[in-house]
Amino acid sequence: MSHEPAVEFDQLTVRLEGMTVLDRVTAMVPRHGCTAIVGPNGAGKTTLLLALLGQIPFTGQVRFSGGRPGRAVRMGYVPQRLSFDRGMPITVIEFLVMGLQNLPLWMGLSKNCRRRAQHHLQSVHGEDLANRHLGALSGGEMQRILLALALQQEPELLVLDEAAAGVDFQGEQLFCELLESLRQERRFTQLMVSHDLAMVMAHASHVICLKGRVTGEGCPHQVMNSDVLASTFGPHMGVVDRRSLMSVAEEKKCECARNHNR
Amino acid sequence: MIDLSFIYQALGRLIPCPCMEARFMQQALLGLLLLAPMAATMGVHVVNHRMAFFSDAVSHTAFTGVAIGLILGLNPDWTMVVFALVFGLGIMVVQRRSSLSVDTVIGVFFSAGIAFGLAVVSRDRSAAVEAQTFLYGDILTLDDPELTMLLLLFVFLFVFMWFGYNRLLYIGLHPALAQTHRVRVRLYQYVYAALLALVVIFSVRTVGMLLVTAMLVVPAAAARNFARSAGRMFWWANLIGVSSAVAGLLISAQNWANTATGATVILVACLWFVVSALVAWRRTRRQ
Numbered sequence: 001m002s003h004e005p006a007v008e009f010d011q012l013t014v015r016l017e018g019m020t021v022l023d024r025v026t027a028m029v030p031r032h033g034c035t036a037i038v039g040p041n042g043a044g045k046t047t048l049l050l051a052l053l054g055q056i057p058f059t060g061q062v063r064f065s066g067g068r069p070g071r072a073v074r075m076g077y078v079p080q081r082l083s084f085d086r087g088m089p090i091t092v093i094e095f096l097v098m099g100l101q102n103l104p105l106w107m108g109l110s111k112n113c114r115r116r117a118q119h120h121l122q123s124v125h126g127e128d129l130a131n132r133h134l135g136a137l138s139g140g141e142m143q144r145i146l147l148a149l150a151l152q153q154e155p156e157l158l159v160l161d162e163a164a165a166g167v168d169f170q171g172e173q174l175f176c177e178l179l180e181s182l183r184q185e186r187r188f189t190q191l192m193v194s195h196d197l198a199m200v201m202a203h204a205s206h207v208i209c210l211k212g213r214v215t216g217e218g219c220p221h222q223v224m225n226s227d228v229l230a231s232t233f234g235p236h237m238g239v240v241d242r243r244s245l246m247s248v249a250e251e252k253k254c255e256c257a258r259n260h261n262r
Numbered sequence: 263m264i265d266l267s268f269i270y271q272a273l274g275r276l277i278p279c280p281c282m283e284a285r286f287m288q289q290a291l292l293g294l295l296l297l298a299p300m301a302a303t304m305g306v307h308v309v310n311h312r313m314a315f316f317s318d319a320v321s322h323t324a325f326t327g328v329a330i331g332l333i334l335g336l337n338p339d340w341t342m343v344v345f346a347l348v349f350g351l352g353i354m355v356v357q358r359r360s361s362l363s364v365d366t367v368i369g370v371f372f373s374a375g376i377a378f379g380l381a382v383v384s385r386d387r388s389a390a391v392e393a394q395t396f397l398y399g400d401i402l403t404l405d406d407p408e409l410t411m412l413l414l415l416f417v418f419l420f421v422f423m424w425f426g427y428n429r430l431l432y433i434g435l436h437p438a439l440a441q442t443h444r445v446r447v448r449l450y451q452y453v454y455a456a457l458l459a460l461v462v463i464f465s466v467r468t469v470g471m472l473l474v475t476a477m478l479v480v481p482a483a484a485a486r487n488f489a490r491s492a493g494r495m496f497w498w499a500n501l502i503g504v505s506s507a508v509a510g511l512l513i514s515a516q517n518w519a520n521t522a523t524g525a526t527v528i529l530v531a532c533l534w535f536v537v538s539a540l541v542a543w544r545r546t547r548r549q
Binding site for chain 2: 016017050053054055075076077079082083084085087088089090091094095097098099101102104105106107108109133146149150152153159
């Protein structure tokens with residue numbers, strides 16, 4: 001992981017309907033690393049992502065660096081969920097191709113776009129899902145398809161908003177490992193919102209603790225101490241020992257390795 | 263003005279039915295053959311974007327546009343179209359900039375439009391007669407200038423759909439995701455809202471404001487049941503929309519039926535929907 005920033009938040013403030021959701025947030029996301037944003041409900045984690053994606057107004061600055069000169073940084077986005085009519089007859093391959101192909105879907109799928117989509121499906125171990133209906137996918141499958149869709153952008157920055165929410169423990173673990181191998185292979189910067197502190201300890205290289213403002217930032221093993229946890233999540237989390245989080249993280253890794261071996 | 267008589271003659275020959283010998287029937291058929299595919303195609307996105315209420319609101323402001331024409335001494339047919347366009351784009355502007363839900367924004371516009379129209383109608387009795395025409399629609403009174411406008415709209419809409427169909431599907435599924443993945447969401451949303459407003463207001467002439475939403479939604483809803491992919495949903499919606507329009511026109515012209523054309527078109531489309539629901543039910547049982 002580089003220490004150069006891929007993204008810098010500088011005094012970023014978001015006010016929504018008269019309420020300050022984010023207050024002068026200053027933090028950075030190291031290039032090629034995996035940065036996790038953690039915090040309790042209502043801490044402004046998703047709001048920070050939406051500001052980054054340009055979906056909500058804010059004051060302060062979001063600076064991107066590392067993109068090719070004269071061109072905006074390419075971003076891939078994996079939302080928390082896709083709320084759509086699950087009865088809509090759209091197949092996974094059509095869902096992936098619709099962002100690649102200019103020719104309307106009713107004229108069929110071009111060979112080139114189909115091949116590209118299948119390649120991205122393969123990279124998320126979803127080649128067998130190509131002809132399934134989008135509405136018939138399980139939570140874990142949908143998550144991998146959304147990841148494939150984001151990867152199609154060939155992102156320099158991959159943004160994930162609680163992408164593992166609603167997926168079982170094993171599915172979450174496999175998803176994180178998949179992300180880690182893709183990140184190493186494709187050298188993108190990963191920024192994710194997560195509620196799972198053990199997962200953050202196991203996979204993140206950088207953490208931003210948020211509670212309306214930044215309560216801590218840096219390497220998870222150093223930052224997620226009792227004081228920061230208490231100021232982020234409240235006094236009851238202050239008693240959680242960092243080592244216990246690390247041991248849960250280790251257990252998670254071992255469990256996953258056992259599942260792979262099986 | 264484009265001379266459309268060669269198209270009328272061709273349509274008259276295409277359907278060898280005594281009722282199709284009359285010029286007004288040939289004009290009506292041309293009108294329906296232009297409107298039905300537009301409504302069916304827009305309907306696919308209306309279902310995907312959950313915008314049925316939008317089309318309902320635009321259709322109900324038809325006589326407000328007419329009322330404005332009467333007040334200003336302008337041709338009501340044109341003020342109706344312009345007002346629908348402004349109304350549709352206005353909803354989109356407020357919806358994009360406000361934290362209110364889509365339904366609430368449309369509801370406010372809907373109420374204001376209807377209230378204004380009713381206020382004018384209550385003052386002027388001649389406007390009340392005009393308003394009744396828009397309630398039930400009358401495809402048989404379409405004239406050459408209106409058909410030329412429909413033809414131009416048809417060409418523009420399908421050129422836009424050629425380039426924008428996939429993008430609109432993307433936006434309907436998740437606008438923020440589409441925007442992050444470099445789709446020009448704002449542009450597509452505005453063009454789509456404008457085209458939808460125009461299709462709706464022309465459809466008011468065909469089926470009346472009470473049934474416009476059905477013309478958009480029923481073929482798309484039936485297509486959703488038949489189709490197994492988004493590409494095929496387009497073709498099914500168009501097949502259902504066009505066949506319902508042609509069958510509805512021919513049935514309504516028969517002496518034994520003698521019904522309003524717009525209502526008959528929608529009834530045929532609803533029959534399609536019943537069949538599609540049975541097909542979907544059977545498919546689900548097999549699975």
